[in-house]
Amino acid sequence: MNGQVERANNMVLQGLKPRIFNRLNKFGERWIAELPTVLWSLRTTTSRATGYTPFFMVYGSKAILLTDLNYGAPRVRPYNEQGAKASLEDAMDQLNEVCDVTLLRSTKYQQALHWYHSYQVRGRAFNVGDLVLCLVQSNKNYHKFSPPWEGSYAITEVLQQCTYKLKTIDGKVFANAWNIDQLCRFYP
Structure with a gap:
């Protein structure tokens, strides 16, 4: 401690x-x-x-x-x-x-x-419309070869400096907010 x-x-x-x-x-x-x-x-x-x-x-x-x-x-x-x-x-x-x-x-x-x-630290920020991947939140059916990231989602709203609202490609907006530590930029 x-x-x-x-x-x-x-x-x-x-x-x-x-x-x-x-x-x-x-x-x-x-x-x-x-x-x-x-x-x-x-x-x-x-x-x-x-x-x-x-x-x-x-x-x-x-x-x-x-x-x-x-x-x-x-x-x-x-x-x-x-x-x-x-x-x-x-x-x-x-x-x-x-x-x-x-x-x-x-x-x-x-x-x-x-x-x-x-x-050494590089700042990271996302803008509205950027595509991101999310860290997998569920361990159900998870094994060591499972990918750690899921989806490709779009940023819909910047709530705070490191907190974002996401939506799926279909347009469904998630109710919860995501921290930048759980997101990774997606390059199509």
């Missing part, structure tokens, strides 16, 4: 499947051991929409990796009490700036997605 949750679950599954697949014992209980690793990788991977990792967005700092500890990266050197207050103030200033940058990047990303989607 919730698209974001479904997408997140799908990403977790995509990370788990290659790690736990075994031809003899497909899933077993190995996924329990692999789940923390997959979640860590998802939380430390940069998002295309924001330009930052989910870990950074929640905690306001980069995640400390095991390699940083092993090789003594500059940011994990021993803690210094004198510089802690100054570094905390700098971090808070940077965090506000990062929030603004993230908001701009996210907005730009959403606008680009909206433009791409709008560019």
